[in-house]
Amino acid sequence: MLGIGILKGLGETGRNFIGSYFDPKRMVTVQYPEKRLPLKENSRQFPFLVFDGDEASIGLRCVACQICEKECPPQCIYIEKSKDKKPDHVGKPQYYPAVFDIDTSVCMSCQICVEVCPFDAIKMDNQYELSTTDRFGGLLLNRDRLAKPNGYFQKLHPTDAAEIDLRREEERVKAVAKAKADAEAKAAAAKPKAATATGGSTVPQAPTASA
Numbered sequence: 140m141l142g143i144g145i146l147k148g149l150g151e152t153g154r155n156f157i158g159s160y161f162d163p164k165r166m167v168t169v170q171y172p173e174k175r176l177p178l179k180e181n182s183r184q185f186p187f188l189v190f191d192g193d194e195a196s197i198g199l200r201c202v203a204c205q206i207c208e209k210e211c212p213p214q215c216i217y218i219e220k221s222k223d224k225k226p227d228h229v230g231k232p233q234y235y236p237a238v239f240d241i242d243t244s245v246c247m248s249c250q251i252c253v254e255v256c257p258f259d260a261i262k263m264d265n266q267y268e269l270s271t272t273d274r275f276g277g278l279l280l281n282r283d284r285l286a287k288p289n290g291y292f293q294k295l296h297p298t299d300a301a302e303i304d305l306r307r308e309e310e311r312v313k314a315v316a317k318a319k320a321d322a323e324a325k326a327a328a329a330k331p332k333a334a335t336a337t338g339g340s341t342v343p344q345a346p347t348a349s350a
């Protein structure tokens with residue numbers, strides 16, 4: 140019958156309207172901004188940079204490889220690599236971003252930068268109340284504004300963060316074990332050389348009596 144869909148729709152609206160007075164599940168909207176719906180773990184807005192420890196200047200995971208900058212479809216990431224290096228979580232010297240900017244007025248929240256980053260250094264934030272009247276300064280986020288601690292990432296995306304933390308800890312333990320094994324091998328290789336230098340034996344020779 141013509142118009143049956145409209146009648147069904149009106150019936151559903153009426154059921155929700157009356158039902159919402161008795162069953163909170165029937166409430167299809169909330170009084171924003173006084174109330175906010177909890178965000179899903181995988182909700183995303185704009186990227187941020189993860190750092191380990193307490194200081195962003197020391198713990199930033201980003202090594203300024205610039206892969207995300209190249210892969211970002213609207214080209215809204217700008218990176219300048221540092222001249223010096225600092226150790227990463229396994230103690231390997233790495234460059235870091237002297238400059239890292241994201242223009243969030245251009246970013247389309249595609250998450251490609253996150254997907255391509257080999258260092259788990261960039262992740263998606265779920266902050267959405269970013270409107271500002273300052274089109275340029277307000278939406279162009281620099282390294283200091285982008286840097287957020289791993290604890291923040293753990294709260295936002297607990298499943299993803301737990302997996303990454305475990306993998307990074309395994310890598311760190313492996314690196315420590317390898318460094319120890321290398322040091323022991325080096326020390327063992329140095330021993331025969333020391334023996335050769337003292338005439339083939341490490342035992343001191345007794346002096347011979349003169350006539």
Ligand code: SF4
Pocket residue numbers: 185186210211212213214215216241245246247248249250251252253
């Ligand atoms: S989310 Fe997409 S558009 Fe935004 S910075 Fe990352 S790659 Fe670029």
Ligand code: SF4
Pocket residue numbers: 200201202203204205206207208218255256257258259260261
């Ligand atoms: S965020 Fe990741 S992909 Fe981008 S420069 Fe840093 S380490 Fe490379």
